[in-house]
Amino acid sequence: MEGQRKKLLLCTTLLLQLLCLVVAGGKVPAIIVFGDSSVDAGNNNFIETVARSNFQPYGRDFQGGKPTGRFSNGRIATDFISEAFGIKPYVPAYLDPSYNISHFATGVAFASAATGYDNATSDVLSVIPLWKQLEYYKAYQKKLSTYLGEKKAHDTITKSLHIISLGTNDFLENYYAMPGRASQYTPSEYQNFLAKIAENFIHKLYGLGARKISLGGVPPMGCLPLERTTNFAGGNDCMSRYNNIALEFNDKLNKLTTKLNKELPGVRLVFSSPYDILLNVVKKPAQYGFQVASMACCATGMFEMGYACSRASLFSCMDASKYVFWDSFHTTEKTNGIIANYLVKNALAQFLH
Numbered sequence: 001m002e003g004q005r006k007k008l009l010l011c012t013t014l015l016l017q018l019l020c021l022v023v024a025g026g027k028v029p030a031i032i033v034f035g036d037s038s039v040d041a042g043n044n045n046f047i048e049t050v051a052r053s054n055f056q057p058y059g060r061d062f063q064g065g066k067p068t069g070r071f072s073n074g075r076i077a078t079d080f081i082s083e084a085f086g087i088k089p090y091v092p093a094y095l096d097p098s099y100n101i102s103h104f105a106t107g108v109a110f111a112s113a114a115t116g117y118d119n120a121t122s123d124v125l126s127v128i129p130l131w132k133q134l135e136y137y138k139a140y141q142k143k144l145s146t147y148l149g150e151k152k153a154h155d156t157i158t159k160s161l162h163i164i165s166l167g168t169n170d171f172l173e174n175y176y177a178m179p180g181r182a183s184q185y186t187p188s189e190y191q192n193f194l195a196k197i198a199e200n201f202i203h204k205l206y207g208l209g210a211r212k213i214s215l216g217g218v219p220p221m222g223c224l225p226l227e228r229t230t231n232f233a234g235g236n237d238c239m240s241r242y243n244n245i246a247l248e249f250n251d252k253l254n255k256l257t258t259k260l261n262k263e264l265p266g267v268r269l270v271f272s273s274p275y276d277i278l279l280n281v282v283k284k285p286a287q288y289g290f291q292v293a294s295m296a297c298c299a300t301g302m303f304e305m306g307y308a309c310s311r312a313s314l315f316s317c318m319d320a321s322k323y324v325f326w327d328s329f330h331t332t333e334k335t336n337g338i339i340a341n342y343l344v345k346n347a348l349a350q351f352l353h
Helices: 003-021 077-084 119-124 130-148 150-159 167-173 187-207 224-227 240-263 274-281 306-311 333-352
Strands: 031-035 107-109 161-165 211-214 268-272 292-296 322-326
Touching: 003 211, 031 077, 031 130, 031 224, 077 161, 077 322, 077 333, 119 130, 119 167, 119 187, 130 150, 130 187, 130 211, 161 187, 167 187, 187 211, 211 240, 211 333, 240 274, 268 333, 274 333
Parallel strands: 031 107, 031 161, 161 211, 211 268, 292 322
Antiparallel strands: none
């Protein structure tokens, strides 16, 4: 009973916070998303890759218990952000044939799990590179013009919030996992290489009419269960090396937003980082109503994700809301909601004014 009361209270406060923001709603007609599995709503279901999650137990807490291709037990951060902006409770995947331009006019995700800024990262598991996501966006703009008329479509693009969320895979799936980039660049040089790609990408979005842009930081990568599992020397604690890399890269992205806000007339670019909030949740899980932060809910919780998660799903936890992480690389729906709420309040709320 006490637990239910707490849940209700949390819902009420979250709803009140969101309603206060929605009062100013209508300022952002759509959420347009680029990135990796942190924001992929299911595009990878429709390409030839093993980086998928359109099967049980993924999506078991989504509407109707349906695996959508989101790498979580339910909704992801961009779904919550869309709802907070008074638009709709989830952002659909562009490649999903069950949606069309009438759905995409108020929000669309071009994101692809396992991708990165670096084309070499997207090559690892044959997923959609960032340049291809931009091509989809151009095609989307043409469809939007046909659907809404040129003037209204242009107005929609100008007022829509463009969210960019990627970078983790460039380090964990590419730089530190594959030969190649590490022999070409020091960690700091590689960060500069990625930041330059981010800068060019924002320039291209701006050239296509985007004016409200959120550049996402990377999370505390060393605290992902996969990294903690392999940190034998550190007693399975967060790996400080990866967390330091994340902090350094985030600092470069933050400085980039300051630079581009001065250079691009009329742009409103914000840096929105999940680092602090997720680290806080991992370090003090009980404060947020969690019981487990070092292991994931799915399978053994140590190293599985994707198909491995499905194969060993008998070992999965019963209640994902007690866990910070859903699989060894991705957060649960509850954590996603906490991160989204934090980002809306601390970075994105200005787009509603």
